[in-house]
Amino acid sequence: MDIFLQQIVNGLTLGSVYAVVALGYTMVYGIIQLINFAHGEVVMIGAMVAFSVITALAGTALPPVLIVFAGILAAVPVCMLLGYAMERIAYRPLRGAPRLAPLITAIGISIILQHVALLIWSRNPLAFPQIIPLASFDVGGAIITGAQIAIILTSVLMMGGLTLMVYRTKLGIAMRATSQNPQVAGLMGIDIDRIIAFTFIVGAALGAVAGVMVGTYYGIAHYSMGSLLGLKAFSAAVLGGIGNLAGAMLGGILLGIVEALAAGYIGDLTNNVFGSNYQDVFAFLVLIAVLVFRPSGLLGERVGDRA
Amino acid sequence: MRGVNIFSKAQAQWLGVALVAIALIGLPFALASVGTAWVRIANLAILFVFLSLGLNIVVGFAGLLDLGYIAFYAVGAYAYALLASPHFNLHLPFWVILPIGALVACLFGVLLGAPTLKLRGDYLAIVTLGFGEIVRIFLNNLSQPVNITNGPQGISRIDPFRFGSFSFSQTETMLGLVFSGPIKYYYLLLLLLLLAIVVNLRLQHSRIGRAWEAVREDEIAARAMGINTTHIKLLAFAMGASFGGVAGGMFAAIQGFISPESFVLVESVMVLSMVVLGGMGNIWGVVLGAVLLSFVPELLRYTVEPLQKSLFGRSIIEPEVIRMLLFGLALVLMMLYRPAGLLPSAVRKRELAKVAA
Amino acid sequence: MSEVLLRCANLDKRFGGVLALAEVGFSIKRGEIYGLIGPNGAGKTTLFDVLTGIYASEGGGFRFAGEALAGLRPDEIAARGIARTFQNIRLFGNLSALDNVMIGRHVRTRAGVFGAILRTRATLAEEAAIEKRALELLGYVGIAARANDVARELPYGDQRRLEIARALATEPKLLALDEPAAGMNATETQELKKLLERLRADGITILLIEHDVKLVMGLCDRVLVLDYGRNIAEGPPREVQRDPRVIEAYLGGAAA
Numbered sequence: 063m064d065i066f067l068q069q070i071v072n073g074l075t076l077g078s079v080y081a082v083v084a085l086g087y088t089m090v091y092g093i094i095q096l097i098n099f100a101h102g103e104v105v106m107i108g109a110m111v112a113f114s115v116i117t118a119l120a121g122t123a124l125p126p127v128l129i130v131f132a133g134i135l136a137a138v139p140v141c142m143l144l145g146y147a148m149e150r151i152a153y154r155p156l157r158g159a160p161r162l163a164p165l166i167t168a169i170g171i172s173i174i175l176q177h178v179a180l181l182i183w184s185r186n187p188l189a190f191p192q193i194i195p196l197a198s199f200d201v202g203g204a205i206i207t208g209a210q211i212a213i214i215l216t217s218v219l220m221m222g223g224l225t226l227m228v229y230r231t232k233l234g235i236a237m238r239a240t241s242q243n244p245q246v247a248g249l250m251g252i253d254i255d256r257i258i259a260f261t262f263i264v265g266a267a268l269g270a271v272a273g274v275m276v277g278t279y280y281g282i283a284h285y286s287m288g289s290l291l292g293l294k295a296f297s298a299a300v301l302g303g304i305g306n307l308a309g310a311m312l313g314g315i316l317l318g319i320v321e322a323l324a325a326g327y328i329g330d331l332t333n334n335v336f337g338s339n340y341q342d343v344f345a346f347l348v349l350i351a352v353l354v355f356r357p358s359g360l361l362g363e364r365v366g367d368r369a
Numbered sequence: 370m371r372g373v374n375i376f377s378k379a380q381a382q383w384l385g386v387a388l389v390a391i392a393l394i395g396l397p398f399a400l401a402s403v404g405t406a407w408v409r410i411a412n413l414a415i416l417f418v419f420l421s422l423g424l425n426i427v428v429g430f431a432g433l434l435d436l437g438y439i440a441f442y443a444v445g446a447y448a449y450a451l452l453a454s455p456h457f458n459l460h461l462p463f464w465v466i467l468p469i470g471a472l473v474a475c476l477f478g479v480l481l482g483a484p485t486l487k488l489r490g491d492y493l494a495i496v497t498l499g500f501g502e503i504v505r506i507f508l509n510n511l512s513q514p515v516n517i518t519n520g521p522q523g524i525s526r527i528d529p530f531r532f533g534s535f536s537f538s539q540t541e542t543m544l545g546l547v548f549s550g551p552i553k554y555y556y557l558l559l560l561l562l563l564l565a566i567v568v569n570l571r572l573q574h575s576r577i578g579r580a581w582e583a584v585r586e587d588e589i590a591a592r593a594m595g596i597n598t599t600h601i602k603l604l605a606f607a608m609g610a611s612f613g614g615v616a617g618g619m620f621a622a623i624q625g626f627i628s629p630e631s632f633v634l635v636e637s638v639m640v641l642s643m644v645v646l647g648g649m650g651n652i653w654g655v656v657l658g659a660v661l662l663s664f665v666p667e668l669l670r671y672t673v674e675p676l677q678k679s680l681f682g683r684s685i686i687e688p689e690v691i692r693m694l695l696f697g698l699a700l701v702l703m704m705l706y707r708p709a710g711l712l713p714s715a716v717r718k719r720e721l722a723k724v725a726a
Numbered sequence: 727m728s729e730v731l732l733r734c735a736n737l738d739k740r741f742g743g744v745l746a747l748a749e750v751g752f753s754i755k756r757g758e759i760y761g762l763i764g765p766n767g768a769g770k771t772t773l774f775d776v777l778t779g780i781y782a783s784e785g786g787g788f789r790f791a792g793e794a795l796a797g798l799r800p801d802e803i804a805a806r807g808i809a810r811t812f813q814n815i816r817l818f819g820n821l822s823a824l825d826n827v828m829i830g831r832h833v834r835t836r837a838g839v840f841g842a843i844l845r846t847r848a849t850l851a852e853e854a855a856i857e858k859r860a861l862e863l864l865g866y867v868g869i870a871a872r873a874n875d876v877a878r879e880l881p882y883g884d885q886r887r888l889e890i891a892r893a894l895a896t897e898p899k900l901l902a903l904d905e906p907a908a909g910m911n912a913t914e915t916q917e918l919k920k921l922l923e924r925l926r927a928d929g930i931t932i933l934l935i936e937h938d939v940k941l942v943m944g945l946c947d948r949v950l951v952l953d954y955g956r957n958i959a960e961g962p963p964r965e966v967q968r969d970p971r972v973i974e975a976y977l978g979g980a981a982a
Contacts (some may be wrong), residue, residue: 096491097491097494097495151701152701152705155705156704156705159704159708161489161490161491162428162432162434162490163704163708164704165434165490165491165494166434166641166645166700166704167700167701167704167705169436169638169641169700170642170696170697170698170699170700170701170704171697171701172697173635173638173693173694173696173697173700174694174697174698174701176693177690177693177694177697178694180687180690181686181690289634290502293495293498293499293502296495297499300492300495336510339506339509339510340506340510342502342506343502343503343506343507345499346499346500346502346503347503349495349496349499350484350485350496350499350500353485353488353492353496354484354485354488357488357492568843571842571843571845572839572842572843575837575841575842575849575853576831576832576835576836576837576842576852576853576856577837577838577839577842578842579821579825579828579829579832580829580832582818582821582825582829583818583821583829583832586817586818586819586820586821587816587817587818587819589780589800589816590812590816590817590818591818591829592779592780592799592800592801592804593778593780593800593804593809593810593812593816594804594809594829594830594832594833594892594893594895594896595800595801595804595805595809595830595832595833595834595896596801596829596832596833597799597801597802598801604839608839
């Protein structure tokens, strides 16, 4: 088995999940310059809802693909509603308030969602029922599982769909206009409140699917899975250039690969002083390095202070 | 009949201070009569007030959102644990270690601050959060190849505070009163807290404190007025971190055991909630916020828990969950409805009569 | 009296593809009121930002009181003696007027953390001196009665005055004022004029961006006209007013 290729495959899988979550951060940031701290929790809620539905249907005679699909179908509207509610209740009243204010409510919302999830689903992780046969393929020495293929394909599909929506539909144009200049967009007859709410909803829908994917990948979902995932995805968005859709996708995939390779090789490289248990550090190191040395990210514009 | 003014305003103030002092001195015995657990809760509350005061320097005075503040607490705690436990078989006295802990935490503060303080506020928040997580991950894993932190098992049998043969962990009877370990710690903590409050008040009403406020209000104007903003922000980080470091050392000594579990992100959020609830930038507000958010959840634990059991026969909502929901709600509701906190920081009024004349 | 205080040479500054300043050069003599005028977007505020270290110029440099200052940080420049106000008032809004001015004393005072915590005699003396000087300055600009008021809640004209007092607190050799009369009514403008004349009498050199033509004409010893980032004319106000290029710049701007 080829370690390098294997880690690339794993990195691609995880990276495409990061990319989809990162889109949620970057869209909201692009439009109202807010770090939606609670986005990671939306992803978690998506995973939990889907897993509950999938577990409930696992005993039935339905074909596995349909069961997973039903899970996603249940998770997406729940998360969309959540995204909308969050925007309405916690962020909209604070538009125009000092920057710290919405960031602090975002943290509050994140804590609340986590513990509401804990109340509903308890501390114990939900396990993904073994309904999908564990097909796997050997590609040049690396093992790629059916789930991994499904995750990568779904991600590509969603990224493509979002890009089409943003660049080809009227709503997408309105979104881009609002992100360029909300006041002018408002003057041109765009209902800014609606566009911002819509942005949250779309981001949340993507997050719901990402939640199902990451849950499927690891085989479990639990109430606290959102914060670390969210942080990594945010790092990915910053790496790619926050506010930039292509950047979020690129950043997500790069971060996934960096993490996987680092996890695969850090032991050898450091004479086993550091092991793969440091895997989670890399996202932060990448984040700090990008912010310090190239705050605009790979594809973004400068985000420094303007006088 | 008109009220008779027995006291002048100044006298009334002193009377108030005296009453509060008496209440604070008597408090541990009152709490001990309910249960020693409550004295411990009071001690932890004081530690959280201490922490909140430190974070308030960073968030409240200088306006820098630090979401990894608990890392400095961790650094202080581990510094104490490593220098006063069988782990390395070092047993330095606490008055040596606490300053060391403050210094090391301060160093970490500068280390984190130096490269990141040029960032805009929200990015700074995320980077500090990442920093907090990195510190925790290292604490969890630095048991190999050299066992420094003992990993997730943490470090136990940490020395209590000791002055010669006077140990803060033993129970003693003096003047017919029983001083248990927690009660002795309570007085020590209270003393240190008073010191911390004085330091904070003095800092706030100083040239440095004004420079922090200037940076918080308008960084560009502050720079144009000759304030080296990088330097002054770093100073806030360093001061806040030192407070965290001292609190961490005290925590390690009181608990006798620490592990990375105590220094998770949620703890940072908790301290932030205390600062926000009380009123960012207002020292007394922060004290109030920390006391409230330390005691109310415990009160709920002792009331809601039995209530649930009697009503439903079992506990439906864990106290821990209630606690966290409270913190989350405090953050959201305060920002939405009372962003300046319970006791907003008032603009200082000065006695101008003598000059205006 | 004719000693040069500030000399700029060939200052260039671009934002992306836009040349905000192009080879701007001029010098200000000690004790004069030097006007800086030009149509909107001519680069006046950008010039202020370069002179106070907020932006670095890409080309050229400037010497102030015999020292090259280009490339220094804003706080370093403030320490060398250039203080400014802002076109869109930038006070420390939630602090009192007095605190605003006291912050201006930062650069001329020394107390550090330890002094503050220990309240040493030196710190206390310095603190008293800061407060005394700040109150004097509030009186100087005519808002002593407002000392305890929150800056954000002051009337507009008083906010402008407070900004000047705050800048004066840094003990500047050169005071750079960015449209101090903007939004003021005729009476307030007259009072401002008196204040600026008093500052000149007290030996402070002033660099003034202003749109109020009457104020500029009545106050400035010399003016510099910027258009599209270039200086197109310099001299006594009466002469500049008749300069065809200046008329063209303003009329051309108005016609567009």
